[in-house]
Amino acid sequence: MSYPCHVFKTGKHTVKLISVHQEDSQSSASSPPPKPLLVSAPCEEGEFPVLVFLHGFLLYNSFYTQLLQHISSHGFIVVAPQLYTIAGPDSSEEISDAAKTTDWLINGLVHILPNHVQPNLNKLAIAGHSRGGKVAFALALGYAKTSLTFSALMAFDPVDGMDKGKQTNPPILTYIPHSFELKMAALVIGSGLGGLKKNLFFPPCSPQGVSHQDFFDECKSPACHLVAKDYGHLDILDDETKGIRGKSTYCLCAHGKAREPMRSFVGGAMVAFMRAYLEGEMEDLWSLRDNPELAIPVAVSIACFQD
Numbered sequence: 094m095s096y097p098c099h100v101f102k103t104g105k106h107t108v109k110l111i112s113v114h115q116e117d118s119q120s121s122a123s124s125p126p127p128k129p130l131l132v133s134a135p136c137e138e139g140e141f142p143v144l145v146f147l148h149g150f151l152l153y154n155s156f157y158t159q160l161l162q163h164i165s166s167h168g169f170i171v172v173a174p175q176l177y178t179i180a181g182p183d184s185s186e187e188i189s190d191a192a193k194t195t196d197w198l199i200n201g202l203v204h205i206l207p208n209h210v211q212p213n214l215n216k217l218a219i220a221g222h223s224r225g226g227k228v229a230f231a232l233a234l235g236y237a238k239t240s241l242t243f244s245a246l247m248a249f250d251p252v253d254g255m256d257k258g259k260q261t262n263p264p265i266l267t268y269i270p271h272s273f274e275l276k277m278a279a280l281v282i283g284s285g286l287g288g289l290k291k292n293l294f295f296p297p298c299s300p301q302g303v304s305h306q307d308f309f310d311e312c313k314s315p316a317c318h319l320v321a322k323d324y325g326h327l328d329i330l331d332d333e334t335k336g337i338r339g340k341s342t343y344c345l346c347a348h349g350k351a352r353e354p355m356r357s358f359v360g361g362a363m364v365a366f367m368r369a370y371l372e373g374e375m376e377d378l379w380s381l382r383d384n385p386e387l388a389i390p391v392a393v394s395i396a397c398f399q400d
Contacts, residue, residue: 149223226251
């Protein structure tokens with residue numbers, strides 16, 4: 094048995110980061126995207142699967158640069174829209190904007206990629222963090238229609254509100270086991286410290302009752318659940334996040350000793366999951382399931398797979 098340690102390390106591809114602004118259409122052959130984008134793509138010639146990644150509440154897509162690069166280095170194009178800079182409790186508009194961004198990929202994405210890099214939109218995944226995880230689930234469940242079909246859904250510490258009974262609009266959780274009518278495989282990753290308060294002044298960043306366990310409980314097979322025991326809700330962000338919002342990420346949520354191990358774990362798990370359900374290569378994912386204590390670079394308190 095081989096263990097997929099390589100998915101937790103940088104892959105073989107050189108990666109290019111591309112910022113795309115609505116006012117700057119980089120090609121006369123394409124229209125600007127509905128929202129500003131941060132795109133991470135391999136530089137080498139080839140055709141690659143595509144991941145749409147949705148940021149967390151009041152965070153910037155640029156805070157995920159190291160995670161996006163990790164995923165792209167293993168042969169994936171990652172498109173991360175900036176859905177908003179200021180937002181209230183209702184996420185309906187960002188669900189719609191995420192759908193519009195997905196449809197823009199059809200005619201727009203190829204024009205902003207490096208030469209000889211082609212997106213394979215028949216191999217498309219959706220992922221999100223925190224409130225972005227809720228939005229990813231909403232999109233996968235058809236709360237907004239898209240012309241493209243997702244084949245894999247991933248969410249890290251998805252959050253559906255402040256508490257059970259205090260879900261933000263539109264509520265996603267039904268509290269009925271296995272009630273989600275998903276037409277794709279789902280990976281839910283949780284943080285062991287996400288449900289803890291950082292201090293007396295702020296609630297937990299990933300409150301019990303509206304977080305990863307609840308989302309996983311409503312998934313049908315095939316679904317995977319991994320929880321990193323000693324890491325927090327924001328530990329997948331870059332090592333350094335600047336500005337007022339960036340600095341606040343260090344003090345709002347309970348966190349581990351460093352971000353890099355958690356970020357590598359999440360990136361590697363996502364790579365293994367996409368290889369399984371976008372490309373049909375199951376070996377890395379089964380190794381995580383069968384031997385998590387050997388394969389995963391962080392302590393995992395739960396590794397529950399439905400087949």
